[in-house]
Amino acid sequence: MRLEYTERQTKFRAEIREWLAANVPSHELKSFDTKEGFEEHREWERKLHSGRWSAVTWPTELGGRGCDLIEWLIFEEEYWRAGAPLRVNQNGIFLLAPTLMEYGTEEQKKRFLPRMAAGDDLWAQGWSEPGAGSDMAAIRCKAVRDGDHYVINGQKTWSTRAVFADWLFGLFRSDPESSRHHGLTFVLLPLNLPGISIRPIKQLNGLPGFAEIFFDDVRVPVENRMGEEGQGWNVAMATAGFERGLMLRSPGRFQKTSKDLIELYKDNRETADPSISDAVVKSWMDSEAYALSTYATASRLRKGGHIGAEASTNKIFWSEMDLAMNEAAMHILGPSAELMTQDGEAGEISRWLDGFLFSQAGPIYAGSNEIQRNIIAERMLGLPRS
Amino acid sequence: MDFTFKEDHIDFSDSIRKFLMVEAAPEMLREIWETESGRSKALREKLAEQGLTALSVPEEFNGIGLGDLDWILIHQELGYYAIPDSLSDTAYLAAWLLNNLPGDAALKKEWLPKIANGSARIAIAHPVNPMVADAGNADLLLMWHNDEIHAVQRKQVQMTLRTSIDASRRLFDVTWKPSDATRICPASHGASLWQGLLDRAALAAAAHLIGLAQRMLDLGIDYSAQRKQFGKPIGSFQAVKHQLADVAVKIEFAKPVLYRAAYSVMHDKSRRSVNVSHAKLACGEAAWFSARKSIQVHGAMGYTWEADLQMFMKRAWALNAAWGDQSFHKKRIADFIYSSGAALGPGETFT
Numbered sequence: 227m228r229l230e231y232t233e234r235q236t237k238f239r240a241e242i243r244e245w246l247a248a249n250v251p252s253h254e255l256k257s258f259d260t261k262e263g264f265e266e267h268r269e270w271e272r273k274l275h276s277g278r279w280s281a282v283t284w285p286t287e288l289g290g291r292g293c294d295l296i297e298w299l300i301f302e303e304e305y306w307r308a309g310a311p312l313r314v315n316q317n318g319i320f321l322l323a324p325t326l327m328e329y330g331t332e333e334q335k336k337r338f339l340p341r342m343a344a345g346d347d348l349w350a351q352g353w354s355e356p357g358a359g360s361d362m363a364a365i366r367c368k369a370v371r372d373g374d375h376y377v378i379n380g381q382k383t384w385s386t387r388a389v390f391a392d393w394l395f396g397l398f399r400s401d402p403e404s405s406r407h408h409g410l411t412f413v414l415l416p417l418n419l420p421g422i423s424i425r426p427i428k429q430l431n432g433l434p435g436f437a438e439i440f441f442d443d444v445r446v447p448v449e450n451r452m453g454e455e456g457q458g459w460n461v462a463m464a465t466a467g468f469e470r471g472l473m474l475r476s477p478g479r480f481q482k483t484s485k486d487l488i489e490l491y492k493d494n495r496e497t498a499d500p501s502i503s504d505a506v507v508k509s510w511m512d513s514e515a516y517a518l519s520t521y522a523t524a525s526r527l528r529k530g531g532h533i534g535a536e537a538s539t540n541k542i543f544w545s546e547m548d549l550a551m552n553e554a555a556m557h558i559l560g561p562s563a564e565l566m567t568q569d570g571e572a573g574e575i576s577r578w579l580d581g582f583l584f585s586q587a588g589p590i591y592a593g594s595n596e597i598q599r600n601i602i603a604e605r606m607l608g609l610p611r612s
Numbered sequence: 613m614d615f616t617f618k619e620d621h622i623d624f625s626d627s628i629r630k631f632l633m634v635e636a637a638p639e640m641l642r643e644i645w646e647t648e649s650g651r652s653k654a655l656r657e658k659l660a661e662q663g664l665t666a667l668s669v670p671e672e673f674n675g676i677g678l679g680d681l682d683w684i685l686i687h688q689e690l691g692y693y694a695i696p697d698s699l700s701d702t703a704y705l706a707a708w709l710l711n712n713l714p715g716d717a718a719l720k721k722e723w724l725p726k727i728a729n730g731s732a733r734i735a736i737a738h739p740v741n742p743m744v745a746d747a748g749n750a751d752l753l754l755m756w757h758n759d760e761i762h763a764v765q766r767k768q769v770q771m772t773l774r775t776s777i778d779a780s781r782r783l784f785d786v787t788w789k790p791s792d793a794t795r796i797c798p799a800s801h802g803a804s805l806w807q808g809l810l811d812r813a814a815l816a817a818a819a820h821l822i823g824l825a826q827r828m829l830d831l832g833i834d835y836s837a838q839r840k841q842f843g844k845p846i847g848s849f850q851a852v853k854h855q856l857a858d859v860a861v862k863i864e865f866a867k868p869v870l871y872r873a874a875y876s877v878m879h880d881k882s883r884r885s886v887n888v889s890h891a892k893l894a895c896g897e898a899a900w901f902s903a904r905k906s907i908q909v910h911g912a913m914g915y916t917w918e919a920d921l922q923m924f925m926k927r928a929w930a931l932n933a934a935w936g937d938q939s940f941h942k943k944r945i946a947d948f949i950y951s952s953g954a955a956l957g958p959g960e961t962f963t
Contacts, residue, residue, distance in 0.1 A: 227681060228614045229875045229962045235613060239959070296613050303958035478958035485957035488949050507942055510949050510956070511869075511890055517961045518615070518868035525615040539864045542857075596850070602860050603853035607833050610848040 231300075238293075239300050245277050246308035257567075258314045259433035264348075264390040267314035271345030281319050281343045284327075288335065289343035295524035299476065306478035317387055318342045318349035320473040322395050322414075325465040329412075329453040338414065350388035350417065352396025352439065353462070355381055360597050362397070363406040363459070367441065369398035369413055371455070374448045376400065376413060378421075378441040386591075388437040389426045391417060397462045400455055410458035415446045430583045431566070472524070472533065474592060475544045477517035483551050483581065484513040490558055490578075498558045505554035512547040519543075535606035538598040545588030545595060552582040613962075615868065617685065625685035631662055632693040638920040644696050645779040645923075649749050651697060651733075659699055660730025668707040673724035675707075680812065684874040687816045691823025694927050696780035698733050698746035700816045706734035706754055709761070709809050714801050719763060723752060737786060740810060740936050747771050747784035757790040759799035759806060764788055778930040780923070811888045813935040815873055818888070818895040822866055824928045825895070825902040829859045831921050832906035835913070846909070855905045862901050866894040872962075883963060886948045889941035896938065899928035 231239070255270065256263030274280040275289065282301050284290025293301065313319065319342060326335055341347045358364040367380030378398060388394065394417050401409030417424065421444035426434030453461040491498060491506045523536060555578040556563040565572035566579060589595040603609045635658055644652045659665060667683060669675020683704055690700065707727050710720055726732035735750035747753060753769060755762040769788040776783050788794075797805065833856060836847030846852050873891035876884040903925040907914035914921050932938070948954055955963045 227617060227871070227875060229872060231613055231962070300959075307958045477961075481956075481958040481961070488956060492950060503946060504942075507946050507949065510945065511894060512865075514890065514961060515865045515869050515894060518872050519865055521613065521961070522615040522868045522871070525613070529616060536864065539861045542861050543865050596854070599854040599857035600850065602857035603847075606860055607829075607853075607856055608837075609833065609853050609856065610837060610845050612848045612850060612853075 235296065235300060238297055239304060242279065242301055242304045243308070245279065246304060246310055249273060249277065250308050250310045255311045257433055258312065258387075259389070259429070259431075259435040261390060264314060267311055268345050268348060270311045271313070271315050271348075275344045280315075280345065281323065281339075284323065284339065284343065288339045295472070295527055296521070299478075299520060299524060302476035303478040303481070306476070306482040309482075314387070315342065315345060315348045316474075317351050317391075317395075318347065318393075321351070321465050322349055324473065325461060326452065328464060329461050333449070334414075334452065347392045348387065348390070350385050350391035350394045350437075352382040352385050352388075352394045354384040356383055359384075360594050362462075363410075365397055365399055365410060367398050368402060369400045369411055369446070370402060371400065371448075372445075375445045376411070376448065376451070378413070378415070378444040378446060380441055382439040382441075384427070384436050384591075385439050386436050388417065388424055388439055389434045393417060394439070395452075395465075397458050400458070404456070407459035409456050410462070411455050412452045412458040412461040413446055414450045414452060415444070419444050419446070421445075430586065431580065472520065472527075472537075472540075475540075477513065477520045480513040480516055480544060480547060480551070483548070484509040487551050487555055487558075490555055494558050497560075502554055502557055505550060505557075509547070509551045509554065512543075512550070516540075516544055516547065535602055538593075538601040538606075541592060541598050542589075542595050542602075545585075548581075548585040548588050552578065552585040556582050615871070617871075621682065621685055624682075625689055628662060628664070628686055628689050629692070631658075632689055632695065636693040636695055638923060641694060641696060641780070641923060650780060650782045651746075651749055655695075656697055656699075656730055656733075659695075659697060664699060665703045665730040666728040668704055668711070669724045669728040670711060673720065673728060675724065675728040680815070680878040681874050683816070684819050684871065687819030688823040688826075691820030691927075692827045694780060694824065694827070694924055698735065698750075700820070701736055701746060701813075702732065702734045703727055704816055705736055705809060705813055706752075708812060709736070709754055709805060712805055712808070713761070713797055719796055726751075736809070736813075738806065738810060738813070738935075740940065741934060743774055743783040744771075744786045745784075745934070746782050747786050748773060748782050753786070753788075755786075755788065755790070755794075756806060757795075759803040760790070760795050761797035761802045761805065762790050762794040763796045764794050768794070776930055778926040780927060781930055807885070810935060811877055811885055814888050814892045814941070815870075815877055817931050817935050818870055818873065818891040821892075821895040821899040821928060821931055822863065822870055824924050824931070825859070825863050825866070825898040827924050828899070828902040828906040828921060828928070829856060829863065831924070832856055832859070832902075832909040835906075836909050839911075852909055855908060859898075859902045859905050862898040866891075866898040869894045883948075886945055889936070889944040892936060892941045893938065893945070896928075896932040900932060903928050 255266045258264045258267040271280055278291055281290045282293040283298050286292050353362060355365055355367055367382055369376040369378045395414050397410050398413050399409060400411035421442040423440045425438045427436050429435040487506055487509050559575055562575055565576050567576040604611055666675040667678045670677045710723055723732060732751045733749055734752045735744050735747045737744045737755045739756055750766055753764050755764060769786050771784040771786045774783045836852050837845050839846050870891045873887040876887040906921055910919060910921055913919045
């Protein structure tokens with residue numbers, strides 16, 4: 227155990243800090259759930275790419291820097307510290323890319339990863355269906371083989387970023403006779419193909435952060451399949467592991483929120499109920515615990531370990547921490563807490579409302595926390611399946 | 613940056629776990645509980661044979677000369693098996709305090725070898741604890757007096773046994789008279805030693821607590837897999853599963869906090885005390901939470917003397933307030949995060 231950064235890691239931190247200080251936009255970008263904001267965020271992805279910062283863990287030949295997980299954590303810490311824009315291509319870079327590296331062919335990697343790193347292709351996710359939410363193995367949307375194409379028919383829903391994104395990755399039923407997690411295939415497809423229609427769904431804040439997608443005889447070439455036909459479940463589980471696990475929510479995000487919450491409490495100490503201090507103290511403890519746990523996992527993975535059920539403990543921990551921190555902020559802000567960003571006068575404080583609203587989704591997306599608890603109980607604690 | 617334990621740390625704690633599994637089964641603990649002293653000479657000798665009494669004692673005094681990080685996994689195991697012995701107080705805390713005394717080494721020469729071979733028991737009195745644990749069979753007592761350190765023999769103090777819900781604890785009210793003859797360290801030097809001792813004691817308690825949390829979770833898992841209702845093991849019901857899963861999450865996120873604290877103590881980092889308080893709070897919370905959930909899963913059995921769970925629950929309830937209770941440690945963290953210029957936020961985790 228050595229809880230000190232090496233000289234190389236310290237230099238790396240200084241380098242990214244300097245670059246961000248010179249390049250992070252001084253004004254806040256519009257929400258990427260608007261057309262204009264989406265393109266602003268794409269420009270930012272291009273900017274990151276120009277400094278070779280868009281996908282630091284990737285190999286250099288694919289546009290990355292070959293960073294290990296500790297360097298990735300350092301990058302993320304500096305990113306959140308600098309208040310840089312949210313990553314519009316998170317679905318691609320943090321979720322699809324690690325899966326592509328593991329299951330994709332060399333040709334697929336060359337075809338998709340550099341464009342992803344450059345912000346040319348922004349990705350949406352296609353898992354859930356009206357009848358398949360927590361029970362993802364109930365997927366019915368079909369991708370039936372017809373020569374060198376799959377013909378897709380059916381519906382996906384809650385597809386994050388799908389309203390404005392360029393590409394979709396998701397899971398489809400390629401064997402119509404199959405059931406549950408057999409006969410599923412992982413497919414990548416551009417969202418502008420004939421036969422696709424997208425219906426935006428307004429989220430709590432009124433913006434279309436996700437969408438329904440309808441497929442009507444959509445033809446996708448076989449080379450867009452990732453992994454073997456019928457093996458999509460395993461590929462998807464790897465992606466879901468990344469999502470719940472290390473890469474979806476880096477600790478810097480919550481350490482920044484906690485720091486802001488501490489400042490907010492200090493600014494309002496005169497009027498805030500003293501019992502809120504407990505939640506503020508807890509925000510520091512929990513965000514530190516999450517960071518420490520992530521460093522421990524990264525250290526273990528670097529020595530050849532694997533991510534197991536701790537992906538599920540992570541997901542429960544950060545989503546509940548995020549709820550608690552944002553709730554505390556709402557209580558501190560009191561009657562001003564309800565004011566939205568759209569309210570011209572609200573200014574800075576309305577960001578807490580955005581955070582509060584988004585935190586409501588945390589325990590639901592990426593596999594509901596109830597599903598995570600089942601996974602922990604059965605796979606980590608060895609309790610009998612129901 | 614490497615947040616993993618060395619192989620030999622893990623191997624050593626594995627071997628201690630296997631040893632305690634055999635030597636400290638719950639039936640044996642119950643027997644020790646019922647003795648008058650609450651301590652077992654035979655168990656102490658076995659702990660010494662494993663080298664546990666010698667861990668912190670320097671080699672020149674016949675010890676092994678290891679440090680805080682080497683202890684942390686061992687403390688966890690001692691908690692897991694609820695070992696009724698003043699091993700941590702004697703071989704970790706008193707050994708550290710004596711070894712760091714300034715000047716004359718007479719006391720070190722006298723006591724450190726006895727700690728190493730397991731023949732001495734030493735109790736420590738600190739104002740954060742209203743009573744002194746294990747004073748009754750201590751060969752030496754190290755006493756706080758206005759930041760001075762005093763050393764007294766058992767016959768030099770009056771003591772009254774107090775009764776704890778945790779029958780493995782032996783707590784005493786101790787009255788004594790400090791004098792020049794008993795003083796072994798002046799306040800000028802003693803203040804920082806007592807600070808260092810308090811942090812180490814809270815760290816050790818935190819490690820015991822996380823061990824206890826894990827034990828109570830394991831007992832809950834075992835019980836829920838055996839006990840059948842509605843024709844099925846109760847552990848197959850989601851309402852039961854989710855309670856135990858929540859305990860696993862609490863433990864999972866308390867452990868790295870504990871290990872950072874151990875590292876900060878070992879390397880005397882500037883944020884040492886804050887990190888220790890964090891560990892004590894996180895591990896204590898995990899232990900209490902595990903107790904609450906495990907007794908729920910045990911149903912009426914959990915409320916009995918007969919089920920083993922009680923031994924671990926009671927120790928967790930008691931230990932949580934030893935060496936600084938929740939209010940004490942929360943205040944240390946609040947003072948830190950609200951201080952102006954505190955290094956908070958991303959990138960400051962290891963500051």
